[in-house]
Amino acid sequence: MPEKLSQTMMRISDIAGVMRIETGAYSYPWTAGNFLDCLKSGYHCKVMTQEGGLVGYSVVMDVLDESHLLNLAVAPSMQGQGIGRMILDSIIDEARSQGRRRMILEVRASNLKAISLYRKAGFYRIHVRRNYYPTPVGRENAIVMGLDL
Numbered sequence: 264m265p266e267k268l269s270q271t272m273m274r275i276s277d278i279a280g281v282m283r284i285e286t287g288a289y290s291y292p293w294t295a296g297n298f299l300d301c302l303k304s305g306y307h308c309k310v311m312t313q314e315g316g317l318v319g320y321s322v323v324m325d326v327l328d329e330s331h332l333l334n335l336a337v338a339p340s341m342q343g344q345g346i347g348r349m350i351l352d353s354i355i356d357e358a359r360s361q362g363r364r365r366m367i368l369e370v371r372a373s374n375l376k377a378i379s380l381y382r383k384a385g386f387y388r389i390h391v392r393r394n395y396y397p398t399p400v401g402r403e404n405a406i407v408m409g410l411d412l
C-alpha cells in the first residue's frame with residue numbers, strides 16, 4: 264500500500280464522510296442508517312484514508328464460511344488510481360486469513376467498471392438476479408459474482 268494510504272475499521276464518526284462519497288458514487292446511495300446498522304451488526308466495515316482524508320470504504324458481511332461484499336466505493340475524484348483494487352485485495356486477503364471459502368457480491372449489469380475490477384480480481388459470474396436494482400426508467404439486473412478463496 265502506498266505510504267500515504269492507510270486502512271482502518273470504520274467508526275460511527277466516519278459515517279458523515281462515508282455518506283459524502285456514497286452520494287457522489289451511486290445514483291441510489293445507501294442511507295447513513297444503513298451504514299450504522301452494518302456497524303451495529305458487527306459487519307466488517309473499513310475505511311481507506313489518504314493523509315487523514317477519506318478516499319474509500321468497504322462493507323463485508325460474513326455468514327459461516329462465506330463473505331458477502333455489500334459495498335465498495337472510492338471517492339469519485341480518486342477513482343482510476345488503483346484504490347478500488349487495493350481495497351478489494353485487502354478484503355480478499357482478510358477473508359482468506361479468516362478461513363472463509365467464498366466471497367460473493369451483486370453488481371449492476373450496467374456497472375462495467377466494477378465488473379471489470381471484479382473479473383480482474385478473479386471473480387466469476389454465478390447467476391443473474393432479474394430486475395434487482397431500480398433505475399430511472401424501470402429496473403435492471405444484478406450479476407451475482409463469486410470468488411473461491
Ligand SMILES: CC(C)(COP(=O)(O)OP(=O)(O)OC[C@H]1O[C@@H](n2cnc3c(N)ncnc32)[C@H](O)[C@@H]1OP(=O)(O)O)[C@@H](O)C(=O)NCCC(=O)NCCS
Pocket residue numbers: 288289334335336337338341342343344345346347348349369370371374375376377379380383
Ligand atoms: C468500482 C470502483 C470501486 C473501482 O475503484 P477504482 O479505484 O476506480 O478502480 P481502480 O483504479 O482500482 O481500477 C481497478 C480496475 O477497475 C476497472 N476500472 C477502473 N476504472 C475503469 C474505467 N474508467 N473503465 C473501465 N474499467 C475501469 C479496471 O478493470 C481496473 O483495472 P486496471 O487498472 O488494471 O485497468 C469505483 O469506480 C467506484 O467507487 N464506483 C462507484 C461505486 C461502485 O460502483 N461500486 C461497486 C458496487 S458493486
